[in-house]
Amino acid sequence: MSLFKRYFNKKAYDAEKTVIWSEELPAPSKGLFLKRFKKHKLALFGFWFLVAVAICAIFAPLLAPYEQNEMSAQFSAAPSMEHWLGTDQVGRDVLSRLIYAARVSLMVGLFSIAIAAVIGTVLGLLAGYFGGIIDGIIMRITDVFMSFPYIIFILVVASIVGPGLTNIIIILGVLGWPSIARLVRGNVLALKQSDYVKASVALGYSTPRILFKHILPNTVAPILIYATSGVAGAILDEAALSFLGLGVQPPDASWGNMLSSAQSISILTDLPWLWIPAGLMILFTVLSVNYIGDALRDALDPRNTK
Amino acid sequence: MLGYILRRLFIAVPVLFGVTVINFIIMKMAPGNPVDMLVSPKLPEAARQAKMAELGLDDSAVSQYISWMKNLLFHGDLGYSMITFQPVTDMIMDRLGPTILIMGTSLILGLFIAIPIGILSATKQYTKLDYFFVTGSFLGISIPNFFLSLVLVYVFAIQLNWLPSSGMKDIGTTGSVWTVLLHMVLPVIVLVANVAGRNIRYVRSSMLEILGQDYLRTARAKGLKESRVVNKHAMRNALIPIVTIIGLEIPILFGGAVVIEQIFSWPGIGQLTLSSIMSRDYSTIMGLNLVAAFVVIAANILTDIVYAIVDPRIRKSYLGASKR
Numbered sequence: 001m002s003l004f005k006r007y008f009n010k011k012a013y014d015a016e017k018t019v020i021w022s023e024e025l026p027a028p029s030k031g032l033f034l035k036r037f038k039k040h041k042l043a044l045f046g047f048w049f050l051v052a053v054a055i056c057a058i059f060a061p062l063l064a065p066y067e068q069n070e071m072s073a074q075f076s077a078a079p080s081m082e083h084w085l086g087t088d089q090v091g092r093d094v095l096s097r098l099i100y101a102a103r104v105s106l107m108v109g110l111f112s113i114a115i116a117a118v119i120g121t122v123l124g125l126l127a128g129y130f131g132g133i134i135d136g137i138i139m140r141i142t143d144v145f146m147s148f149p150y151i152i153f154i155l156v157v158a159s160i161v162g163p164g165l166t167n168i169i170i171i172l173g174v175l176g177w178p179s180i181a182r183l184v185r186g187n188v189l190a191l192k193q194s195d196y197v198k199a200s201v202a203l204g205y206s207t208p209r210i211l212f213k214h215i216l217p218n219t220v221a222p223i224l225i226y227a228t229s230g231v232a233g234a235i236l237d238e239a240a241l242s243f244l245g246l247g248v249q250p251p252d253a254s255w256g257n258m259l260s261s262a263q264s265i266s267i268l269t270d271l272p273w274l275w276i277p278a279g280l281m282i283l284f285t286v287l288s289v290n291y292i293g294d295a296l297r298d299a300l301d302p303r304n305t306k
Numbered sequence: 307m308l309g310y311i312l313r314r315l316f317i318a319v320p321v322l323f324g325v326t327v328i329n330f331i332i333m334k335m336a337p338g339n340p341v342d343m344l345v346s347p348k349l350p351e352a353a354r355q356a357k358m359a360e361l362g363l364d365d366s367a368v369s370q371y372i373s374w375m376k377n378l379l380f381h382g383d384l385g386y387s388m389i390t391f392q393p394v395t396d397m398i399m400d401r402l403g404p405t406i407l408i409m410g411t412s413l414i415l416g417l418f419i420a421i422p423i424g425i426l427s428a429t430k431q432y433t434k435l436d437y438f439f440v441t442g443s444f445l446g447i448s449i450p451n452f453f454l455s456l457v458l459v460y461v462f463a464i465q466l467n468w469l470p471s472s473g474m475k476d477i478g479t480t481g482s483v484w485t486v487l488l489h490m491v492l493p494v495i496v497l498v499a500n501v502a503g504r505n506i507r508y509v510r511s512s513m514l515e516i517l518g519q520d521y522l523r524t525a526r527a528k529g530l531k532e533s534r535v536v537n538k539h540a541m542r543n544a545l546i547p548i549v550t551i552i553g554l555e556i557p558i559l560f561g562g563a564v565v566i567e568q569i570f571s572w573p574g575i576g577q578l579t580l581s582s583i584m585s586r587d588y589s590t591i592m593g594l595n596l597v598a599a600f601v602v603i604a605a606n607i608l609t610d611i612v613y614a615i616v617d618p619r620i621r622k623s624y625l626g627a628s629k630r
Contacts, residue, residue, distance in 0.1 A: 042441075144324035147599040151561025152579055156591060159583045160336045236450055240565055243452050244580065262456050263569065269464050279453035287448040294444075 027221065028300065036299035043295030046288030053285055057102040064096035069251050079273050086273040089261070097253035098277055104254040105285060108169055108238040109231040115173025117180055117227050121219075124184025125211050129192065139185070142178040150175070154237060158246045165248050168241060172234050183226055187219040221300040228293035232286045239282050255282045307614070314610050318603050325599040326378075330371050333588045374592075384593035389585050394593035397578065404474055405567070405574030407486075409559045412494050413552065416501025421548060423502070424509025428517060428544075429536055439506055446503015451496050451562055455569045458492050472571040493570045497562055504558070505551055513544040546617045553609030557602045 028036065038044060056063055065084075066072070071091040072083070079086045085094040127138040145153075154171055161167050191197055192215075200210045241247030242256025250257055255278040262268045262275035365373075377383040384394035427439040463471035470489050516522070517540055525535045563576035571577070575594065582590040 140320055140324065143321045144328060146557075147321060147325050147602050148328075148595060149557040149560035149598050149602060151564055152595065152598055155564065155579070155583055156332060156595060159586070160332060232448065239450050240452060243450075244565065244568065246583075256450075259450075259453060259456065265464070268456060268460055272460070275453075275456060279450065279456065282450050282453060283445075283448055286450070287444060290444055290448050 027302065033299050037295050040291070040295035040298060043291040046291040049284060049288045050292070053102050053281075054106060056099045057106050060100045060103060064093075064099040066093040066096040068092070068097050068100040068253050070096070076271055076274075085277055086271070088271075088274055089267075094258075094273060094277065097258060098255070098281060101253040101255045101258065101278070102281070104165060104242075104248055104252070105235050105238065105282070107165070108172065109235045109289070111169045112172035112176060112234045112238075113227050113230045115170070116176035116230065117223060119174070120177035120180025121184050121216070121223060123177065124181040125188055125216065127181065128185035128188025129207075129211055129215070135185070138181065142181055145175065145178045151237065151240065154241065155244070155246060158241055163241075163246050163249050165252070165254075168238055168247050172237055176230060176234070180223065180226060180230075183222055184219055187222060188215055191215050191218055225293060225297050225300065228289060228296055232289040232293065235282065235286055235289070255279075310614055311611055314607055318607055322600070322603060325603075326375065326596060327371075329592055329595050329599070330367075330374070333592050334367050334370075336586065336588060378596075384596070385589040387582075387587055387590045389582075389587045389590070394590050397590060398575065398593060398597055401573065401575045401578045403574075404572060405563055405576065408490060408493050408497065408566070408572065408574070409556075409563060411490065412497035412501055413555055413559060415494065416498045416505065416555075417548075417551065419498065419502040420505035420551075421509050421545075424506045425513050425536075425541060425544065427506065427510045428513035431514065440510070443503045443506035446499045446506070448503075449499070451500055452565050452569060454499060455492070455496050455566060458495060459569070462492060474573055489570075489572075493566045493572055496566055497559065500562060501555060501559070504555075505548075508551065509544070509548060512547045513540065516540045516544045519543075546613070549613050549616060550609055553605045556605040557598075560598050560601070 060068075069092060072087060072093065074083070074087050075091045076089050077083055077087045077091075083093050083095065085098065087093055088097070123138050123142075127135040153175060157171050157175065158167065161171065197210065197214060200214050205214075238247055238254065239256035239259070242254045243260050245257075245260060247256055248254035258278035259275045259282075267274060374385060377385060382395065384398070386393055387397060390397070423439050427436045430436050459471040462469045469491050470485075471492060472489075474489050475485050517536075522535060522540055525539045526532070530539075560575075563572075563574060564579055565576070566572065567574045567576035568580050575598075578590070579594050581587075582594065
């Protein structure tokens with residue numbers, strides 16, 4: 001384990017440290033995986049919470065009592081039977097906006113990490129497998145990207161390409177790959193020494209076949225574990241960007257921009273139903289994702305003997 | 307050791323160069339022209355062009371980069387703000403103090419909380435206490451820092467009226483140490499919750515790994531007391547990887563500072579970053595980005611060197627490799 005790999009990203013380092021599947025330490029069977037996963041009660045709870053959020057997001061038009069931008073006659077109304085979570089300053093139903101905003105968070109979480117994982121995995125595979133100058137160039141680019149404080153980097157790029165949901169997904173995806181590339185590279189370096197990869201080389205298999213059919217499947221576990229924490233991070237980053245006004249733009253609802261109005265003291269004090277539910281939704285969603293990540297780490301660990 | 311340090315510094319040179327190039331490319335890609343923010347839209351085109359030439363905005367990108375780098379390398383000069391016309395270096399220097407104050411305090415307090423709790427959690431693995439701390443650390447990493455800030459402001463500044471919620475000192479006063487401390491409490495609590503949350507599990511897993519080592523079994527087999535095994539043999543080794551935390555935390559804290567300083571109107575680097583982004587003040591953003599990247603790289607180099615000093619295995623393995 002080189003020092004340079006070690007310092008940059010401890011999450012990548014942790015995942016790398018825990019799981020590499022090999023001949024001696026094979027992947028757990030499906031049954032064993034489920035058994036271990038179910039032991040993590042909080043992760044199970046988180047899983048069902050996320051299922052509920054996903055249902056809300058998919059069926060938002062059916063479940064939400066009002067349209068997300070539908071205005072009623074009641075401005076800044078406190079929670080009531082008509083509006084369970086009250087209304088905002090222009091009379092929109094807070095509960096409905098909360099339900100529609102679930103779409104934003106889940107989309108950002110899943111799609112941005114998918115982009116980051118594809119870029120990171122390909123670059124990591126190339127760097128680790130070919131080594132030498134290719135490795136040197138890819139790793140130096142990774143170093144450069146990781147030298148900028150992440151949030152500031154995102155803010156600057158978001159201010160340049162402009163706000164909006166699609167842009168946020170692309171920005172988080174395109175800037176999120178370096179730690180995944182590092183992680184994959186580390187695994188490939190270890191797997192390259194294994195007998196079965198040496199055998200594949202000796203059998204004369206093509207390089208793409210070795211990379212994608214033999215090496216990649218065995219680095220799936222760490223990527224998956226890292227990606228889970230990445231989903232949590234992306235949801236938080238989108239919320240922070242929208243909160244600062246550089247993310248999803250009103251009138252579209254996002255949990256982050258729903259909290260944004262609470263920067264004014266009068267709203268913070270007088271309309272708590274406007275910002276507390278949105279904050280709690282972010283907290284519980286991110287918490288659920290993080291618990292699932294923790295359970296995956298336990299369940300996929302080949303050294304786990306339970 | 308000196309060889310190791312030099313090698314480490316040498317690796318940082320191309321990275322720093324890459325940082326300046328990427329920084330410059332991003333700023334060149336920016337839409338909108340700062341001149342439009344400065345002059346009235348009614349100004350004739352010729353006068354607008356003259357202003358562009360005055361600011362050096364009509365030169366080619368490469369020559370703009372070279373002149374910017376020259377100023378930076380030979381004069382430590384990051385140029386002038388396109389909005390306020392102050393030197394960027396001065397603007398950053400003015401803001402650095404307050405940011406270092408809250409970042410440093412939060413980092414130190416966060417580690418003072420995370421290290422003992424992480425170690426305790428590891429030695430009492432799978433007990434109620436362990437679950438309690440681990441759950442707390444999950445809360446710390448999952449709560450959005452702006453939401454926690456708003457909750458704290460709501461409770462402590464508005465409902466209880468115990469603490470101030472904005473600025474660094476009371477308006478119209480010079481600010482005694484005591485008032486600055488009072489203003490620091492809320493932003494520091496938010497950052498500490500983040501730092502401790504991120505690191506409790508890190509310290510815990512580092513300690514757990516050590517606790518499974520053979521030499522600890524040997525220590526116990528020798529008949530040493532459990533407290534001595536944990537406090538002397540295990541802890542010293544577990545603390546080594548913790549050195550890396552400081553290097554890892556600095557970039558994250560820099561990012562957190564943007565949000566926290568904005569909410570608490572803390573007059574630091576983060577607030578300056580956000581306001582320059584909002585006003586498209588490219589020269590200031592470039593300067594800030596570069597300083598931030600420089601601090602991150604410096605922190606990483608320092609971490610590596612300290613790591614090599616405290617862990618003889620790394621020092622030896624490097625020296626051994628270089629002799630071969």
